[in-house]
Amino acid sequence: MDIEEAILSRRSIRAFTEQPVSKEKIEKVLSISQRSPSGTNTQPWHAYVCTGKVRDAIVKDVCELFDSGQASSYAEYDYYPEKWNELHTSRRRKIGWDLYGLVGIQKGDRKRTALQARRNYCFFDAPVGIFFTTDAYLGKGSWSDVGLYMQTVMLAARGEGLHTCPQAAWITFQEPIFKHLNIPSTQVLVSGMALGYEDTSAVENTLVSVREELENVIHYSGFD
Numbered sequence: 001m002d003i004e005e006a007i008l009s010r011r012s013i014r015a016f017t018e019q020p021v022s023k024e025k026i027e028k029v030l031s032i033s034q035r036s037p038s039g040t041n042t043q044p045w046h047a048y049v050c051t052g053k054v055r056d057a058i059v060k061d062v063c064e065l066f067d068s069g070q071a072s073s074y075a076e077y078d079y080y081p082e083k084w085n086e087l088h089t090s091r092r093r094k095i096g097w098d099l100y101g102l103v104g105i106q107k108g109d110r111k112r113t114a115l116q117a118r119r120n121y122c123f124f125d126a127p128v129g130i131f132f133t134t135d136a137y138l139g140k141g142s143w144s145d146v147g148l149y150m151q152t153v154m155l156a157a158r159g160e161g162l163h164t165c166p167q168a169a170w171i172t173f174q175e176p177i178f179k180h181l182n183i184p185s186t187q188v189l190v191s192g193m194a195l196g197y198e199d200t201s202a203v204e205n206t207l208v209s210v211r212e213e214l215e216n217v218i219h220y221s222g223f224d
Ligand SMILES: Cc1cc2nc3c(=O)[nH]c(=O)nc-3n(C[C@H](O)[C@H](O)[C@H](O)COP(=O)(O)O)c2cc1C
Pocket: 010, 011, 012, 013, 014, 095, 120, 165, 166, 167, 168, 169, 170, 191, 209
């Protein structure tokens, strides 16, 4: 697969088949991804990959916490702002309503909205989950490096015929995840990610996210 196809075919997949992913394939993806760049080559990422019993135990514990409304606050890491501006709010709403529309969730249907959110916590049925962490003392630039790394993982996964969904949803459940994966408390969870094979029959995977017009975000100077 060439780079353009890898970029254009990457989408957030929210329904996976049960087909397992071999450890060799995952190792290849992560070995390629290790070439990801970082400021002053600090390589401030860790990737914790889980499948089988460990994956299932995390899913069980986190779903139980989610069901009892026990997500913890992630405010101390200010991953998302406390208050969004209108532009970002409108983009967030659009992707949310486009997804809910596809799966038939009406506005105000809190029960089904929660059930859709809960799908995050079973990795959308993907057999493999990856948790990305960085060292807690590091700053914004290192978080950005982890983001670059995650994108590299997602593109390398496409090269192996795999699909992904990056999942910030997990960050409110850092404690049980760290417990199951023996992650030291000097690290902080940046994001989760589902990895596996796309369920091509699932309606949620027909979601096409839109992008802003180029002229609103690309700013050229000095070309004429
Ligand atoms: C860091 C990050 C975290 C995300 N977290 C979630 C998540 O928790 N749940 C989810 O369903 N999608 C999540 N997404 C997927 C975004 O909604 C998606 O990337 C965006 O709508 C664009 O769609 P696309 O990935 O299909 O191009 C996340 C994406 C990124 C980059």
